[in-house]
Amino acid sequence: MPPKKTASENGKKDKKDKKKKEPEPEPEPPLQDSLMSVVEKDLDLIKDLNEDFFARANKIIQMLMERGRTFEASKIKQYTDIIFKLHRKYVEEVKENEELKPQVAQADAKLRIALELTANSEEAMQHLKKALSDAWYESDAALTREQDIQEKFQEVLVKCENFENKETKQDENAEFGHLSKYKNIILRERDRINGEVIDLEKRLQLQRYYSESLEYIIHNHVDSINKMGTRVRVMDAEKQSLDTKVRTLINNLEDQKDINNKTLLKLDSTLRELNETHSKLAKKTAEYDRLKLVAEKLKNDNSLHLKQLAKYEDDIVVLHKEQKETEELIRSLRLEDKVKCNTITQLNNKYKKSVQDHSAVSSKLYKINRINNGLNEDIVRYKNQTNSLEKDLLNSAQKFDELRRLKDNIQRERDNLRSDIVKLNNQIADLRHSIMMQSNTIDSLHLDINKLNVKLDEAKINIAKAEKERDEMAQEVETLHEKIEYYQDQIQLKTDQVTDLSEKLQQKQFQLINMKKQLETVHSEKMILQRSLETCTQERDNFRLLQTKTTHQITQLTNEISANQNKINSLNLRIERLNNDKKELQSELKNTENVLASVRKDLKEMKSKNENLLKTISDDELKFMKISQDLDETRKEKNLIGLQMVRRNDEIVLLKEKLSITQTALDQGRKIYMETVGTTTNERLCLCSGQTQYNQRIEDIRLLKLEITNLQTERECLSRALKSTANMREEIIRLQRSLNQERVRVRSLTEDAKTPTGVHRWRILKGQDPNKFELLAKVQMLQRRTLKQEIEKTNLQRQLEESHKVSETLKRIVENMPTTKVKQKLVETQRINKRQLKKLKALNAELAIDEIELKARECIIEEFKATLKLTKEQLCGAGDVSTVNTSRPEINDYTSQENYIDCVFSASGDSQKSKANQKDLKDNETNEKPIDK
Template sequence: MMDMEMNADMEREEGSETGGGSNEGSSTGSMYCTLEQNFEQIRNAMKNNRALESYEHEYKRLFESLYQSHRSEDELTKKCKTLQEEVAEGMNKIFDLEKKVEIGEMNIEQLKNEIIEKKKHTDIIHVREQKAQEIIENLRISIAKLTEEINQKSKQLSTEEQLPPTQEKDGLTKENERLLGEVDALKQCLKNAANYNQEIEEKVNETEEKIKSLQETIDQQNNDMLKVQREREKTQSELDNLYEKFIIRSTELQTVDEAYKEMQNNALKQEQLLSDQVMENEKSQKELHKVTQQVMSMKKSSDNLQIKITQIEKELNDKSRLIKDLNKEMHGKQKELERLNLEKENTESKLTKERNLNMKTEENLKRNVTILKNSESEVAGLTKCIESDKKTIEKLNRFKETASKNIKEQEEIIMKLNYEIRVFEQTNRRMQTTEDEMTAAANEMRRHIKKLETDKNKCVIETQELTVKVKDCVDELKLKRLEIADYQKRLHEADNRFRQHQTVFDNIRAERNSFKKNLLLVQEEVVELKAKAKNLNLEINVLKDQLAIKEADLMKQEFLFNKLEKEKDGLKVEITNIRINMSNFREEMEKMKQEEKFLKKTLQEADLTIIKQTKEIELIMNERDIIGTQIVRRNDEISLQYNKMQILTETLAGGEKQYTQRMDEIRTLKLELKNLKLRNAALEKHTSSLNDLRDAVSHLERNLNKERLKVMALEEEVQNPLNIHRWRSLEGTDPDTFELLKKIQILQKRIVKMSTEMINKDKKIREIEKLYTNLRKVLAKQPGPEILVHLNKTRRALRDRGNKMKSLVAELNMAISTEHKFEIDKIKKELNITKAKYFAQKKKNLKPLEYIKQIPATLTVNPNKFHYSGFDVNNPTSKDSTISSTVITQ
């Protein structure tokens, strides 16, 4: 008792220190103070009365049980408050993390869009570079052809005329210098383009690093979300104690198990597909390695061929020098040496053809190298795609592990709940055994059961809401399956790309085989040229021997010339005839000179046309530059539009944030209203129970007062007995009263037991009510199905907007590409027209040159004859031949 009094004093002091706290605390404290005072009074009275000493212990136990129930109520209220605060904090954390995740997803989508745009820009720039390289290579080929034609023309003019025109040479040298300057300018443009490509690649690498860092942050945020979700699930598992919800959860677990099995099957299929792709990629890498080795061997062989060609050119130069020395020694043998020169020119033309073939082979090698680089870049892209697929599979595995963990936790929770259900059923059985004895309490319990039935109906409504949530989860599973189907489509696309790469590699192999064949043909031609060079050396040696023989014959013919001077007089008549023929030949020579002047004029006109064409080409190049600037301006305009779109998206995000904040405020206000209503209902229930207790206390006090009066009366009668003399005192006791006292004691014991049982039942009922109220509060705080529907609608709207934006961007790119293609087609058509004009003019210029080549063929003498000082060595001399030779020498 002293402990109880001390505890009561401590509670009073705590109530005074806290300043009253609330009206409930003050009312309960005052009530318990009055009860303690009454308890002390009644206890003192019982101590004074010996008859009531037997009831003192039971009365004390009743008061102690009441005091413990009060303490347990206070403790449970504190625990409920702490749990409510923890739940509120967890919900706030979840909302904050969801907002962060949404912001991170928005940033990721923006960065992905920027990467796609930059990749498209790089692809466009690569296409431009390839086209520029093709144009430059075509220009180089045309310049080489023009230089070769100019050299041929200069050689022909030098052979035909004794005095070469210096003015034309100067003009040709100037044109060559100008063309070389254009080639240098084009090289500088190529260098600038290469630098620009390097800068773009650096930017792309920086963006990829940023994406990696953002992905790491997102993974961390996802881990935090998973931790918070686990804590939330634990709190919900501790609060979910109703039997009907257990059944719903069991059905949900069955559906989740089925979905989990399907996910496992899909994951196994994807792992098999990935393993197959990895094997195929390894095979493709091995083939690429082989192709690169073959290309290196081809490069080495081409280098060896170039070295051999340079050696052949050096040998040819040495031979040309020897031929020039022989020309100086053999002024009289010009006709035969012209044949040798013609053969030399043919060999040089063949060498030029071989050089052109080598140039073509080098160009093809360069193209193959570019194709290989592109294929390597595509292979790198495929490897990146495979890595991204691996990451997605890892994420799915993580999700699978988390799902399995959640399933295990839910199974443990179900076991606990089943155990609690069994305990609850046992208590119900005990209650059914005591129902027969407690009819009055049964009526009250029936009323309470009606209330529980109303609550049951509410729970049924809540179960329907949970079924709606389950349907939403099923929809999300369907969406995830659709995402898996998209990944499978991507894998099929990657397979198609890989097959395309295989076809490209097959084409490269075919081209390699063709190049090998061309190399074999070139090697055979080189061997033939070497054989021809050996034959030329043998012929030159034979000609030297013939010259020695002919010089001996000339000495003999000089002796004969002295004899033939006597016959000169007879041949003067023939000389006059020959002079007439010579005059005719001179007239023909003048006609030939006129034709030569006409041809020179045509050459000058051709030069003018070439100058005009070069000017037109410059104009085309300027137009190309203008088009490039226009494209740059359009790209700038597109970038400005993208910036505007980003600003609009940011404003939309800000509006959505404000909307979510307002919705959160509305939710908090609704939750506060529900809490106030629940508090009001709890206070009303508490007040009703207090009235019942007060009535019971007043009834007990009345009974006590009656019993006290009876005891006082009996004591007075014992002390002052009436009719002493009339009545006789008898020995013994009254058995009826003793039995009645025993019955009273038994009944009192029963009453005490019943009161204790009632107190325990009331405690259990209060605990159940508290759990029920806490569940109602938690469910009220949790978001309803309407919010999930709204979220799904917003997500769908955002997806539709994203798809529309992607379609608009694709349409813009298509429009830009179509405009670029039309402009390129125009430029190609104009180039083809200029090429056709150029080749037509070239043919016109070549016709008079062919006519000039045909004219000296008619004037050539038989090759078997060798004229020197008017005598024929091979054939016998005649008078006519000797006269003609003397005239020619004069």
């Protein structure tokens, strides 16, 4: 039989499909060698980040571009560019540091030499001080000797006066007179005094030689001091160069801080992107879970279908049993089978296609494949045997078509799921790659920050060393100042003694002038001594000049030391400022992180609020759509009712022509009735309904006026709020300007304090030192002034801190203040809501009007129906009865028109009154019907 061949061919094709393997996906480029961090690898930023690294990165980018992954390629390109720039700057800074290292070492060596020279100069100063003290001691000894000699001269003069009194008595010894007895004694004393004078001359020569040697030593020391001054100047120049280098390094550090801040901002942006990607990942994972659930549902459906197939197999077994019974009938139906063979072949072709689709599905689901293949073979065998049964084949074909449709749907859903899974896997890989790259960048930044912290620690250690050296120098300077004050006090005492001695010498000179005639020899010796004294005084003056010069040099050195201390203090202040700036930056970073967290929370809240608003807007739109649909339906019904009303109007015209004959009789009866009765109850009802409607319209007008006043008050409040925000902005601008002015003033004052103008610094001052009392007064004045300045400085610092706090609070208030965009959005939403409310009110009014019209028309239709029934009954009635009853329907017609007016007004007023009127109308009709009968 031909169908068997087809089954075998299908089986072979299934086997071939099993043997065929799916093409393996191309391997992705190795973007990461490992998941190790930069810290674990211990990267060398100079050696490891070579040209090979960047070449590999470029190759990876090219590979990604060739694969069509442009987003990843662009991100990697951005990160490689950033890494290249940072690497280049890092290499340049390393080279500059290596170039500056020998210069720093030279500067350290020069500082050491300067400190040694200062120590040597201190030793020389001590030696000079010792020499000066020895000279003063010798001068004191000479003065004491002079006093002794003068006392002896006085004794000699007394003796000489005694000799003059005895000159007249002596004749033999004219030379000695009455002192001839004491001749030997006088000669001995003279010889002794001559010997003492010779000794004094020798001592004076020795003192002159010693003074010359001292002058030579002082000259050498002056030369050494000049050399030291030149060296100090050179050191100052080198120090200035070092200061400039330090400033450049500080600027570089600030630039690096700026770069780090920028990188931190970039990292914040990347973290935001990561958060967004994480949110997207969460959404995708939720979708993936949902798709998994759908896949599980589909698997369950497949299992149900397999169970149905098992049931179908049981049915086929039953059919097989029935087939044996129907074989006898098959022989008779072979002729019919030939005719229907063509149709069966077509069905077989369709079935082959379905089997092929089924084999494609079974290649992925291995277990289901085996069962389906076995079932397909059994089904083919049984179908080949049951070709004769058309009805069963048709039923099975319909069922198989349904199964094929289900399989097609399953395949489509599976393909969609696969594509979604592939997309999600790609996105997950992209996100993992971006996360790893960002983690690498973060690790590198952490390394840079640690290096900078190490450098800062080294700088702090150096500063501590410098502070210790400064304290030691300050202690040494204090000791020197104390020694200088002590020596100055001694010098003042010596000068006082010298002045006293000079006065005594002048007195003695007057005495010696009176005694010149008597003692020329003594006078000559005295002149020699005076000359020696003059030489001593000259030497003393020279020593004083030298002392003034040394004091001037000492003052210059103290000024230089004070200037160096000021510089050191300025550097310490800079370091403290940098530390404060660092702390401020850290606090600002923490504040920015807190602000970011609050902003994120606000964004989440705003997103939730926006979602709720969007939901409400969508619900409102749906309601409006429903309302518009209802309106369209009501309009259509209104049009239909209008057409029906036109038709009814035509009928009414015809009826009016028929009833024109009876109208005359009704008019006559009406006139009589109106004269007798007056106003009817229906007219009263019409008036009452009109008043109620008028009162309702007045209430509507009052409510609208209240709404208008409320809206005006809201508008005024909003305008005031806008004006207040404008005033707040002006105040903020004014405060920022004042803040900037105060900052400029503080900067100018700090710069003046750091670098004062040295106009009167290198000028040689001529004059005498003031007294101690004046110096103490000046010191006290300066101390008071410094205290006042410190108090003012503390007050200014407090004011600055308060202004900073105020500015920070204002900034926070401004940041937390709603922007104009939010206000505009709120105003727009309010306007939209007001418009929608107005539209709703208008629609409600239109609906009320439509309902009124519908009810009025329903009343009209019911009345016309009643009139038609009455006319039909009148036409069917007898002639005699017609004459009697002609008056009653006319009265009913008149009442029906009045009832129509009542229905209109009552519907607009109250629905209950309309229902009551309708009930009354129905009762009237029911009451009138038996009368007509």
